[in-house]
Amino acid sequence: MQRLKLLTFLLPICFLAACSQPSNFAEARSQSGSTKVAARTFTWNDRRAIGTIFLGNSPAYAPNNPRKWLNSKDLNLFTPAGKTEFRKRMMGLAAYSIHHLRQINAQGVIVFDVEGIEAADGAYTWVGDPRLLEERAPEMDEIADEFFQKFKDAGLRVGVTIRSQFMYPYQTPLPPRWWEKDKNIAHYWSYKTKEDAVKGISEKIAYARKRWGATLFYIDSNNDKWSDVIAKVQQQFPDSLIIPEHTNNNPDYLAFSAPLERVDAWKYDVNREHREQHPQGFKAVLIRDPKQFEQKYRISLYDYLLPKVQVGDVLMINVWYPEPYQQVVQKVYRDVYGDRCCTWNPKNRRS
Known part of the structure; x- marks a missing residue:
């Protein structure tokens, strides 16, 4: 298995029968800037790690x-x-990833780029719309299930x-190296209203859930200022875990999502x-x-992650290759939870 070296950002299984599922909702209200959020506090008791997989590599265009x-x-x-070889490699990557997921006792895996990475760096990275899979990446659409x-x-x-966000309208099918011909095609546009954002995000999630x-x-x-958008999405899918990228340290997000923290970039x-x-x-x-x-x-990854897992945070780590820091993840979880992970x-919770 060839190790991918991705330039974009970035696994563990206690026996699923014994793991708690998200449930038991209680009403909560919070204040987000000038916008009042009526949300439900969700419960997600499974705190095992989550694996991350990146299937594409930006410099590798051919x-x-x-x-x-x-x-x-x-x-x-x-x-x-070529399609037969593609399927063979993808299924091999899945099997290899499952091996590493089991080593770190993961609850699951997120595939960041199921639609692939077609345009140049910085112009068009994650598509983030599985509804476009057949149109954007027909070779993956054939084997994704x-x-x-x-x-x-x-x-x-x-x-x-x-x-x-939503993508600027574009022609179908897209011509080769389309982002060089029309720069507008290679950009995303923010939703104009919160209602549009809730609708757009929810429709994408609903497709992935159904399929x-x-x-x-x-x-x-x-949009980190629109915390109520994430709250309303969570209300629609109470058995799903929502991980928003941007939160601007707003604690409201803790009530209805798992806010992202990246160890190399920003803290929450x-x-x-x-x-x-x-x-x-x-x-x-x-x-x-x-x-x-x-x-x-100037702190070891173990010393940084240990108190986070102690207070219930979930770790996310690459799993399609033998990431050397998987051992750190294993040790942190073992030291916090012992054999009852x-x-x-x-x-x-430890303060």
């Missing part, structure tokens, strides 16, 4: 592999033999990236008061470039 799958310039997705089913058969939850049974969703490029600071206000609240801590993080902050009880 005319016969325009979605940059698997860092492979030798794939030819326009021939029957089988790909996700492998993880589900292994007892794992599955999920995808959902972009909190693959997805319940884990990374929300990319969301939660103090004791916030934890007390949201006893079931937790963050999703994405492990990316940990060596750079350790050099910058990882059903959360806020009474056991």
Whole structure:
């Protein structure tokens, strides 16, 4: 299995029968700027790690592999033999990822780029709209159901990236290297109203849930001032875990989502008061470039992650290759939960 070296950002299984499912909603109200949020505090007791998978690699563009799958310039997705090889490699990657997910006792996996990565860096990264899979990546559309089913058969939850924006209208099918011909095509536009945002995000999530049974969703490029958008999306899908990228340290997000923290880029600071206000609240801590993080902050990744897991946060880590920091994740969870990993009880939260 060839290791992918992705330039974009960034697994563990207690026996699923013993893991608590999200349930038991209680009414909560909070203040988000000038907008009042009527949300439901959700409960997600499974605090095992979540695996992350990136199927494309931005520098690897080739005319016969325009979605940059698997860092492979030798794939030819326009021939029957090439499609057969593509399926073989994707299923091999799934099996390899499941192996690493089991090593870290993960609850599930999020595939960040199920639609591939076609345009140049910075112009058009995550599509984040699984409804476009057949149109944007027909070769993946043909095998996506089988790909996700492998993880589900292994007892794992599955999920995808959902972009909190819409794409500028474009022609179909897209011509080769289309982003060089029309720059407008290569950009996303923010929703104009909160109602549009709720509708757009919810429709994308509903598709992934119906087709693959997805319940884990990374929300990319969301408007951090619109916390009530995420709250309303969570109300529609109470059995799903929503991980918004941007929160601007607003503690309201703890009531209805797992706010993202990236160890290499930004922190989501939660103090004791916030934890007390949201006893079931937790963050999703994405492990990316940990060596750079350790050099910058002069603290070991273990020492940084340990207190986060102690207060109930969930770790996210790459799993399609033998990420060396998987051992750190294993040790943190073992030291916090012992052999009874990882059903959360806020009474056991450590400050």
